[in-house]
Amino acid sequence: xxxxxxxxxxxxxxxxxxxxxxxxxxxxxxSDRLDLCQFQCNGAFAAAKLYHKAPFAVxxxxxxxxxxxxxxxxxxxxxxxxxxxxxxxxxxxxxxxAITQDxxxxxxxxxxxxxxxxxxxxxxxxKPLHIGHLRSAIIGESIKRILRAAGHTVVGDxxxxxxxxxxxxxITELQQRHPDWRCFSPDFDPQADAVQPLTAAELNxxxxxxxxxxxxxxxxxxxxxxxxxxxxNGRPGYLALWQEIRRASVADMKSNYQKLGVTFDLWYGESDxxxxxPRLMDILDQKKLLTESDxxxxxxxxxxxxxxxxxxxxxxxxxxxxIYATTDLATIIQREEDFHPDKxxxxxxxxxxxxxxxxxxxxxKAGLVPAETELAFLGFGTMNGTDGKPYKTRDGGIMKLEDMxxxxxxxxxxKLEASSFVDEAxxxxxxxxxxxxxxxxxxxxxxxxxDYVFDLNKFFSFEGKTGTYLLYTVxxxxxxxxxxxxxxxxxAPISRVYTDSERELLLKILMTGDVFQKALGEKAPNYLCExxxxxxIAFSKFYHDNRIIDExxxxxxxxxxxxxxxxRRVLCLLLELLGIEPVEHM
RNA sequence: GCGCCAAUAGCUCAGCUGGAUAGAGCAAUUGCCUUCUAAGCAAUAGGCCAGGGGUUCGAGUCCCUUUUGGCGCGCCA
Numbered sequence: 001x002x003x004x005x006x007x008x009x010x011x012x013x014x015x016x017x018x019x020x021x022x023x024x025x026x027x028x029x030x031s032d033r034l035d036l037c038q039f040q041c042n043g044a045f046a047a048a049k050l051y052h053k054a055p056f057a058v059x060x061x062x063x064x065x066x067x068x069x070x071x072x073x074x075x076x077x078x079x080x081x082x083x084x085x086x087x088x089x090x091x092x093x094x095x096x097x098a099i100t101q102d103x104x105x106x107x108x109x110x111x112x113x114x115x116x117x118x119x120x121x122x123x124x125x126x127k128p129l130h131i132g133h134l135r136s137a138i139i140g141e142s143i144k145r146i147l148r149a150a151g152h153t154v155v156g157d158x159x160x161x162x163x164x165x166x167x168x169x170x171i172t173e174l175q176q177r178h179p180d181w182r183c184f185s186p187d188f189d190p191q192a193d194a195v196q197p198l199t200a201a202e203l204n205x206x207x208x209x210x211x212x213x214x215x216x217x218x219x220x221x222x223x224x225x226x227x228x229x230x231x232x233n234g235r236p237g238y239l240a241l242w243q244e245i246r247r248a249s250v251a252d253m254k255s256n257y258q259k260l261g262v263t264f265d266l267w268y269g270e271s272d273x274x275x276x277x278p279r280l281m282d283i284l285d286q287k288k289l290l291t292e293s294d295x296x297x298x299x300x301x302x303x304x305x306x307x308x309x310x311x312x313x314x315x316x317x318x319x320x321x322x323i324y325a326t327t328d329l330a331t332i333i334q335r336e337e338d339f340h341p342d343k344x345x346x347x348x349x350x351x352x353x354x355x356x357x358x359x360x361x362x363x364x365k366a367g368l369v370p371a372e373t374e375l376a377f378l379g380f381g382t383m384n385g386t387d388g389k390p391y392k393t394r395d396g397g398i399m400k401l402e403d404m405x406x407x408x409x410x411x412x413x414x415k416l417e418a419s420s421f422v423d424e425a426x427x428x429x430x431x432x433x434x435x436x437x438x439x440x441x442x443x444x445x446x447x448x449x450x451d452y453v454f455d456l457n458k459f460f461s462f463e464g465k466t467g468t469y470l471l472y473t474v475x476x477x478x479x480x481x482x483x484x485x486x487x488x489x490x491x492a493p494i495s496r497v498y499t500d501s502e503r504e505l506l507l508k509i510l511m512t513g514d515v516f517q518k519a520l521g522e523k524a525p526n527y528l529c530e531x532x533x534x535x536x537i538a539f540s541k542f543y544h545d546n547r548i549i550d551e552x553x554x555x556x557x558x559x560x561x562x563x564x565x566x567x568r569r570v571l572c573l574l575l576e577l578l579g580i581e582p583v584e585h586m
Numbered sequence: 587g588c589g590c591c592a593a594u595a596g597c598u599c600a601g602c603u604g605g606a607u608a609g610a611g612c613a614a615u616u617g618c619c620u621u622c623u624a625a626g627c628a629a630u631a632g633g634c635c636a637g638g639g640g641u642u643c644g645a646g647u648c649c650c651u652u653u654u655g656g657c658g659c660g661c662c663a
Contacts, residue, residue, distance in 0.1 A: 027603090032605080035607095040605095040606095049643095055643085080605085080643075080644080082605080082606065294660085294661080295661085298661090306589095307588085307589065308590085308659075309588070309659075312660065313660080314660050316661090317660095321661090323660090323662085323663085324663050325660095349663095350657075350658090351657060351658065352658095352663080353590080353658075354590090355658095381592095386598090388655080421623065434625090445599080445611095446599075449591085450599095451592080451656070451657085452599075453598060455597095455598075458598080458611095462625050463612080463625060463626095464611045464625095465599095465611040466625085469625070469626085471625085472623080472625050473626095475623065476623060477622095478623095483622060484622085527602085530600070533610085533611095537610095540626065540627065541628095543622080543626090543627090544627045545627090547621070547622065549621095549622045550622075
């Protein structure tokens with residue numbers, strides 16, 4: 001079904017037309033002044049300019065037409081020319097009950113579903129997952145769910161960083177530690193020789209060290225580059241070792257992403273694009289896009305309208321190994337071949353914007369995707385510490401994702417242990433959900449593209465505008481519905497509006513479609529967070545003002561139960577879109 | 587140097603294509619649990635929306651400019 005403001009805009013547009021004005025002026029929005037009205041239309045101001053009339057006069061004419069409309073209980077014109085609209089309770093109920101019946105629970109469906117590849121996560125193998133990886137995973141997961149809820153087909157791809165210099169660094173360091181390993185021998189035989197098993201813990205220690213060494217030791221760095229080149233060119237021992245690095249690392253990642261409730265359809269990496277690199281180079285060569293520059297091969301992507309100098313993309317380094325632009329371009333070839341997507345979207349750190357601009361231009365120039373395929377960069381901001389600099393732990397290190405989840409989960413568990421509503425057997429799983437809800441909501445409530453200050457202590461309070469509050473609201477509803485007993489008709493409509501707090505609650509429910517469209521349009525889950533919070537507040541107020549279970553009037557009680565059942569469904573849907581799992585009790 | 591982004595309550599942030607009295611959470615002060623989960627509800631206090639120009643009937647929102655901060659600017663990803 002349509003979003004409510006869409007439906008109302010159509011009514012008001014007709015009224016504008018009936019009064020002799022452009023129907024395009026009839027856009028309705030939620031009211032800024034809930035004390036005056038529920039919805040408003042500011043079209044009279046624009047009409048005043050177009051038709052050289054006083055805004056008030058225009059609004060008044062339109063209001064005359066709308067007076068007769070049964071959808072509104074009150075149509076008023078205010079001061080300069082605001083058209084203030086309040087819905088008739090009967091209409092409000094009709095809309096709310098329609099949402100109950102709607103298979104999509106009021107979420108507007110995309111008129112033409114698109115095939116979208118969503119590239120998010122993007123961790124590097126051999127490096128531990130840390131909180132720098134959190135945003136891409138959480139935001140990507142939510143955007144994926146939002147797109148799917150609108151009816152789009154989405155393939156989520158983690159796009160592992162598994163083919164670059166970082167692997168060369170790890171190989172170099174391992175070689176220095178274990179020169180006797182068969183995989184380092186030039187005559188390594190993949191059929192006969194085995195590779196030493198590795199653990200994630202070991203890799204987590206090896207990479208940072210190797211990275212540090214390479215910065216101070218040019219010879220070490222040189223060997224890492226050489227190892228990268230040889231790996232990419234198929235040296236058997238390195239390939240076998242790389243496979244083991246990948247295996248150990250991916251196993252560790254999967255467990256962390258699972259805890260976070262983040263999933264991927266594809267676990268492809270840069271290496272999977274490797275086979276397309278020769279083809280990429282051929283295409284670039286055929287289209288005469290390649291230029292040699294300081295020993296590297298580059299593609300010019302500058303355009304006349306550029307405000308700042310646009311450097312060329314390097315597609316082959318001077319040591320002949322590939323770089324992230326190479327694998328990103330080769331990945332586009334693969335995605336086009338496998339899915340022929342309408343859109344490929346990248347949920348990546350803002351700092352990579354220039355890189356992706358270059359890659360997109362190069363891809364279009366080379367015709368890797370049709371001109372109409374949308375390649376878009378959905379950047380996100382950095383998580384800073386309270387000092388305004390990228391977040392560090394107290395000792396100056398980077399916080400591992402695993403540790404962060406464990407810390408918040410522990411805090412949640414302490415609270416749960418004090419609750420009489422949760423069985424001991426459920427502590428662990430419930431604590432995970434509560435902790436992860438706190439983390440996810442705390443992140444998603446922020447605007448995607450902006451940096452924000454991350455304060456771990458905030459997550460421990462489990463108070464106020466948090467994911468916890470949303471889960472708590474759901475558990476309160478659960479409690480009532482459970483205690484109200486079984487003989488309740490789940491399809492019974494909400495029959496009347498008895499109180500003000502109920503009306504506000506219904507209004508919030510009706511706005512869900514609008515908010516969803518906004519979140520979808522801007523790929524911005526924060527609107528859903530805010531709305532879920534608003535809905536929860538509206539429920540809490542209603543809950544506080546009215547005693548549902550003790551209500552003697554059976555019709556009223558039934559109506560209220562139907563109302564809160566709908567609130568629960570909408571709230572759970574919003575949580576699902578955010579990637580947050582509810583709990584039964586807490 | 588060039589470019590991009592930001593600056594709103596003590597702190598962390600909202601503020602929809604410019605609209606009517608700038609909103610939350612935390613922190614502070616104060617009420618509310620023999621009654622559906624107090625991880626809650628209600629209330630008080632807190633603002634020259636960084637400074638200065640401009641456009642407009644109307645600007646936190648658009649334009650210009652200054653200041654401050656963050657980020658980016660070929661062989662890391």
